[in-house]
Structure formats: structure tokens, C-alpha cells
Amino acid sequence: xxxNLSIGELAAHLGGRQISSxxxxxxxxxxxxxxxxxxxxxxxxxxxxxxxAAAAADHRLAAGERGPLLGIPLIHKDIxxxxxxxxxxxxxxxxxxxxxxxxxxxxxxxxxxxxxxGKANMDEFAMGSSNETSYYGPVKNPWDTAKVPGGSSxxxxxxxxxxxxxxxxxxxxxxxxxxxxxxxxxTGVKPTYGRVSRYGMVAFASSLDQAGVFARTAADAxxxxxxxxxxxxxxxxxxxxxxxxxxxxxxxxxxxxxIGLLREFFDGLESRNATLIHDALKIYTSLGASTVEVSLPxxxxxxxxxxxxxxxxxxxxxxxxxxxxxGYRCDQPKDLADMYKRSRGEGFGPEVKRRIMTGTYVLSAxxxxxxxxxxxxxxxxxTDDFRSAFQHVDLLIGPTxxxxxxxxxxxxxxxxxxxxxxxxxxxxxxxxLPGLSLPCGFVDGLPMGLQLIxxxxxxxxxxxxxxxxxxxxxxxxxxxxxxx
Amino acid sequence: xxxxxxxxxxxxxxARLSITEQEMPVYVTSLxxxxxxxxxxxxxETGGVEPMAHPLDGQRQRLRPDVVSExxxxxxxxxxxxxxxxxxxxxxxxxx
Numbered sequence: 001x002x003x004n005l006s007i008g009e010l011a012a013h014l015g016g017r018q019i020s021s022x023x024x025x026x027x028x029x030x031x032x033x034x035x036x037x038x039x040x041x042x043x044x045x046x047x048x049x050x051x052x053a054a055a056a057a058d059h060r061l062a063a064g065e066r067g068p069l070l071g072i073p074l075i076h077k078d079i080x081x082x083x084x085x086x087x088x089x090x091x092x093x094x095x096x097x098x099x100x101x102x103x104x105x106x107x108x109x110x111x112x113x114x115x116x117x118g119k120a121n122m123d124e125f126a127m128g129s130s131n132e133t134s135y136y137g138p139v140k141n142p143w144d145t146a147k148v149p150g151g152s153s154x155x156x157x158x159x160x161x162x163x164x165x166x167x168x169x170x171x172x173x174x175x176x177x178x179x180x181x182x183x184x185x186x187t188g189v190k191p192t193y194g195r196v197s198r199y200g201m202v203a204f205a206s207s208l209d210q211a212g213v214f215a216r217t218a219a220d221a222x223x224x225x226x227x228x229x230x231x232x233x234x235x236x237x238x239x240x241x242x243x244x245x246x247x248x249x250x251x252x253x254x255x256x257x258x259i260g261l262l263r264e265f266f267d268g269l270e271s272r273n274a275t276l277i278h279d280a281l282k283i284y285t286s287l288g289a290s291t292v293e294v295s296l297p298x299x300x301x302x303x304x305x306x307x308x309x310x311x312x313x314x315x316x317x318x319x320x321x322x323x324x325x326x327g328y329r330c331d332q333p334k335d336l337a338d339m340y341k342r343s344r345g346e347g348f349g350p351e352v353k354r355r356i357m358t359g360t361y362v363l364s365a366x367x368x369x370x371x372x373x374x375x376x377x378x379x380x381x382x383t384d385d386f387r388s389a390f391q392h393v394d395l396l397i398g399p400t401x402x403x404x405x406x407x408x409x410x411x412x413x414x415x416x417x418x419x420x421x422x423x424x425x426x427x428x429x430x431x432x433l434p435g436l437s438l439p440c441g442f443v444d445g446l447p448m449g450l451q452l453i454x455x456x457x458x459x460x461x462x463x464x465x466x467x468x469x470x471x472x473x474x475x476x477x478x479x480x481x482x483x484x
Numbered sequence: 485x486x487x488x489x490x491x492x493x494x495x496x497x498x499a500r501l502s503i504t505e506q507e508m509p510v511y512v513t514s515l516x517x518x519x520x521x522x523x524x525x526x527x528x529e530t531g532g533v534e535p536m537a538h539p540l541d542g543q544r545q546r547l548r549p550d551v552v553s554e555x556x557x558x559x560x561x562x563x564x565x566x567x568x569x570x571x572x573x574x575x576x577x578x579x580x
Contacts, residue, residue, distance in 0.1 A: 315499060361519065431539060
């Protein structure tokens, strides 16, 4: 079936003119119509625009043009501005916001001939680890609809697992690509900070946010990342460095690769989950890699560090939502102060307000040094730990999450317990490192993820290591029942 | 350490957030637990450590030539505004 083909296979069929982009697009639109209501993964469907974009791609193909993504559909996380299409960021605040321009990620993919099917549900302003904080309701995990898909890019991950698109986009501030990728059994890549432009991506925590991709395989992710990544003068922290041809790096043999097993990631990890990681390591050993245990002593402090730094940046970034220029405005404000407070109080959901208040507190006079400055210092210690480790190993390996997907509602009333879901993913964001999650087995019928973390700009090596694993395993080929 | 209702009211005011009566006790409890959780950072020895604001050390703010590169989009942008008159954003009266 079309929805099980890889991006490379779809491109080959399109290039050989055996099938048209309009046919592929219709196939995925029909799947979304049939399957999305049980998942709530997609909150805006752009069927007419998709068919027009597909017809335009077919014209380009008929004229002899070829491209790795030309005519191939995708779904964008609703955090990326899409010109003329609602960009809600999962919030009541932006429920009526029609983006007046394209994010650079959107523009680059559009220029490559990608066909947007719609926009994916997400935790409100990307703040959450379960996709339960969305104004549009929770996303369900296709493997078990009583379970969360993870977050914040839960809609993108669930759509990918349910084969509603050949690939989807996401963003990762503390694990928001890797964690949902793990919980839904797909491959997710969070590139190096600065690798992909943040222009037009609604800001949460600007020193941590990074855009990436969900795909079925590392090979597909390599194809998409090559198009998404690269210098953008519109993003002041975009890095001006050439983008490698990631697909060309996939086939390198792993002989001699040095893998560090992160000791801190196994403290308290349930034995069945740990077994899956050790099984994965055996596969890497059989492929010629060597493994050594590595300790990052400050890593256990990454969650408290993050929950100072990220809310501080969030409280600053979200001050732009004032009910004046765009977004929600309360009814009948009695004066300007009332308009600010009620527009924000009514427009933001509970978790976003909690993060804004946490950030306001840690930045306030009398607490700044004890919390914010302290966290920035610990952030450096964590980053230095990673740097030391990468003097001895090529990449680090461990679980992506402590447990498989949990029940909807199980953790939503206890923020600290929810925050600890990201215990294995946050370190890479603090240090700006690339990370990748790929499926490595099942616990109680639910997928688990293996996480690879590498030095800055080592996406090519991570994709190579993931691809070699996927050549000798089939975990990434499993589909949830009903979505085969 | 635990935050009081007065602490949360002050934070909410600084953040310009209206908090309802029903929400208030939830925030008093959850913000207290978060503040306690992040207080774990005080255990770390950070003497002489330079605070880190940005993940890529050595990156500098770029400068660009001081030439006009934007065109006027105000009509398109103001379509998203809650209230506009003659190209201006309308807000409640500030000066009596």
C-alpha cells in the first residue's frame, strides 16, 4: 500500500510516472478522513490546497524535474507558521491566528515541492510531554488509544505511526520530537541547535528550540533533514555551515565506531526496558562498534536546570501575547491592564500559565541569582560533561524514555512527575546536541525507543548509525493494529 | 519552601495573568512543588563556573548592511488584530 512506501520509493514511483502526486495525496487525505477522528492527531486539514500543490508538483514532474520530496505529502506541526493557514500552536490564544507568512522550514519544503496535507495537534505552545495540554484536546496513541502519544509533538508522532503521511515535522525543546517518536514507534531526529532555522516557528525557549523530523526510517529522515537544514539570515542563531548529503553517509560501515553507554540513564530504569537497550548494544557490537560505559555526573540535574531555563525564556517569549496585535482578546475589557490580564488568563491554558509563572518567579528580583543564574551555571557543567565524554566516544546511547506510553490522565495533575518523562532527552537540548530516537522493541505491546546523542553537527553519524541498525532489525516496520 | 497565595498573586500580577478563584489553590500547590524540585540545583558546586546562556559558544550576532529589506505588509498583518481603525491598533483608553 502507498502509505507503507518509503519516501525514496514514492519519489521513484513519481519519477517513473507510475503514479501521480495527486493520487498519492488523495490516498493520504482519504486515510486521514477515515482514521483521524479516533486519534485527534490533525487539527487543520488543508485538502484543497494539498490537491492544488500536488497538481503543481505533477506539472513539474511532467516537465522533467525530479527531487527527493517533489510531490510527496507531509504534515506540519501546528507550531510552524503557514501563510494563509491557521497556526494555533495548540492554544486558544492563537485559535483565530492566520499566519501571514511561511516559516523557513515550511518555505524550504514548499520550494522542494512538498505537499502539505494539514497541521498536527500539539501540546499548547509545545509545553507538555503527553499532548494533553492542547486546547483541541489530547492526541491518542495509535498503539492503544487509552495511552498518550507523548509530547509536545504528539500529533506529528501519532500521524506518522498511523501512516497518515510519509513524514511529519516537529520541534524539540526538551525532548518533544524524541520522546513522542519513542512512544509511537517511529524515528525522530532533533538536530543540533542552529542547524535548522527557527524563523516562523512560534518561540517557546529560544536557546533550546530546534526543528526536526519524524519519519519511518533514518534513511527517510536523512532525505528530509537535508532539505530542512541550512543557514537562514532570518534566524539570528542559525549556523552558517554547509549541510552534508546525509543520505550519502548512511551506508558507511560502523566498524571502529565507539559508543558510550550512559550510566546515568540506567539508574531506576525498569529491567525490561534496560534489556531492550542492551539487546540494541549487542547489535551494534555485531556491526563492529565497540562500547564503553560513560558517566556524566551532572546529568541528573538536567531536569531541574531545564525547568528553570525553559520557563524563564517562555515567560519572556510569551509576553508578546497581549491581546493587541494578534491572538485572543477578552470581552469588554474595562481598561488596558484588565485587557492584558484577562486576555492572557483566558487565552492560555493551565500548563502554559504555570510555566509563565515559574519563569516570572525565577527571573524576579531576589530569586534571579539563586535560580536562573544557578541554572545557567549547571547548564555549563552538564555541557562540559558531554564535551568530555565525546573526547572518548563517537556517540552516546541510552533509552529515550523511562517507560513506554502511559495512560491519558495519569500524570496531568502532577507537573513534576510529568516533567520527569523528559529525564533522558533534556540533556541534549541544554548542550545544543543532536539526538535521534529509533524503535528498539516493545514492552507490554507498546513501542520503546533507543536514543543516540552525538557531538554538535554529527547528524550524519547519528543517521548512519540508526540506518545500519534498521538494516538488521525490523522494529521500525511494525504498524499498530488497524493502521497497517 | 512553599509559596503562599500572596506570592502567587504577586507572580501572576508581574506576568499579567488573571487567575480565577478555582485555579488559585492549584497554582499555590503546583508552583510550590516545582520551586522545591528546582531547588535541587543548590546542591551543585558552581564556584567559578561561567553562566551559559547559549548552547553554541563563540557564536556572534551577525550584522547586516543598514538597508531597507522589508516591504509594507501592515494590511495583511492587521487582519489578525482584534480591533483596528485607520491602520492603527485600538485598545481601551489609557489617558483620560
